[in-house]
Structures are given as C-alpha cells and as structure tokens.
Amino acid sequence: MRYLYTVLLIALAGLTACAKEEAKSMDTNKVVKTEAEWKEQLDDMQYYVARQKGTERPYTGKYWDNKEWGIYSCICCGTDLFLSDTKFDSGCGWPSYFKPVNDKVITEHRDTSAGMIRTEVVCSKCDAHLGHVFPDGPPPTGLRYCINSASISFRETEKPAEQEKK
Incomplete structure (x- = not known):
C-alpha cells in the first residue's frame, strides 16, 4: 500500500510540474523549439x-x-x-x-x-x-x-x- 501511495504522489507531482511548465509557456508566449x-x-x-x-x-x-x-x-x-x-x-x-x-x-x-x-x-x-x-x-x-x-x-x-x- 505504501508503495502505491508513493507512486501516486510521484505521478501527481510530475503532472503538476508539467501543468505549471505549460501554463508558464502559454503566459509568456515563448517560442520553444527543439x-x-x-x-x-x-x-x-x-x-x-x-x-x-x-x-x-x-x-x-x-x-x-x-x-x-x-x-x-x-x-x-x-x-x-x-x-x-x-x-x-x-x-x-x-x-x-x-x-x-x-x-x-x-x-x-x-x-x-x-x-x-x-x-x-x-x-x-x-x-x-x-x-x-x-x-x-x-x-x-x-x-x-x-x-x-x-x-x-x-x-x-x-x-x-x-x-x-x-
């Protein structure tokens, strides 16, 4: 159970970080390319x-x-x-x-x-x-x-x- 809880927390943290990064790029209208x-x-x-x-x-x-x-x-x-x-x-x-x-x-x-x-x-x-x-x-x-x-x-x-x- 503890393992499942840890995995869920890590996944949630990753999604939050991705959402913040996406919002940041949308707010600033940055041009981002590879x-x-x-x-x-x-x-x-x-x-x-x-x-x-x-x-x-x-x-x-x-x-x-x-x-x-x-x-x-x-x-x-x-x-x-x-x-x-x-x-x-x-x-x-x-x-x-x-x-x-x-x-x-x-x-x-x-x-x-x-x-x-x-x-x-x-x-x-x-x-x-x-x-x-x-x-x-x-x-x-x-x-x-x-x-x-x-x-x-x-x-x-x-x-x-x-x-x-x-």
Missing part, C-alpha cells in the same frame, strides 16, 4: 550565434554598416527589436543601437564568460542570444547594444516625413 528544429531553420552561423551564444567576427556581419531605413528583428522568432533611427556607428564592428523598440523585447543576463563581466542581451520571446549591452553609448540612454548581424534580420520601411528633413 535543437533539431532550430538547426533546420537557421544557417550554421545563425545557429552558432543565436542558439549557442557565439559571436561573429567584427566588421564581417551584413548589418554593421547598414544605413538603410527599417526595422531589425530577431532571426529566430521575428520579434521586432531595434529601429534604424536608434542605430549608430560605435566603431566596434557590430551593429550598435542605443535602445530597443521597447523594454519588453530584450532580456538581460549577467555574462561571466570570456574572462570578463558583461551583460548579455537575449530576445525575450525565444531566448536567442543577440549580443551584449554596454554603458558607453550615446544620449539619450548612454547604452550601446552591440548586436550580432547573425542574430537579426532587417526589413526596409519607408522613412517617416520628419526624418526626411534630417
């Missing part, structure tokens, strides 16, 4: 950077010097991350922005890899590694979001009339 699904969707460099927290070499990514008007989105899930009017030339060799489209699209994590302390930024919807944020950017935020081109895609949009005058 590694095989990510590998099928992304090319080798995109997978290495976005899913394995790699980085591309400076001045090699396709967006570091892009000056077109548009929106930069997560390569994994399509979430809009940065607008071109927040992009600036930081001289670091990666696309740099002083703020995301809003404070909900980026999640920050402490990163102690590579023998230094940095702040990693990931997509809030799918946890794709984007790059790092540093406190040496321009006004108004003073931040520099240093983002890998392999983690983002770009879609051109029409330049707003007020920006045409600049």
